[in-house]
Amino acid sequence: MARPTPSLTLALMQARESAMDFFRPHLNRHNITEQQWRVIRILWQSEDQTLESHRLAKLACILPPSLTGVLVRLEQNGLVERWKPATDQRRLCVTLTGKGNALFEEMKVEMISQYKKIQRALGEEKYRTLMSLLKEVQELNPDQLPSDPDT
Secondary structure (H helix, E strand, O other), X not given: OOOOOOOHHHHHHHHHHHHHOOOHHHHHHOOOOHHHHHHHHHHHHOOOOEEEHHHHHHHHOOOHHHHHXXXXXXXXXXXXXXXXXXXXXXXXXXXXXXXXXXXXXXXXXXXXXXXXXXXXXXXXXXXXHHHHHHHHHHHOOHHHOOOOOOO
């Protein structure tokens, strides 16, 4: 029996773990989990530092039920505020607070330094290629691709 081809999903997860080794010590020093950092960063990058919770969950790659717990802890620490728009009480919006913004500003210098280490290790061209390929993979839609004629 032929060996299966290498697993793309496993390789991506292993690469993520290697990349996170650059950032975890800094997150730990600030008592921030990886999921909390993703939420803070995504809110900081959003236009008005506010997002609807379902959109935030999708962008942060956190299942909505898990995001609830992350947001509760961030809110308890004064880093985000959750609120429902008066026009639609079914929606839940999340806003980065001044304290959350200050934490991001404090942490971003070290985070940028770690990104630069990765870029230097790979080289600028490989890093750009990697980011471009990852963007292509993110944009793939299995429902819009032709099926494999061999299956």
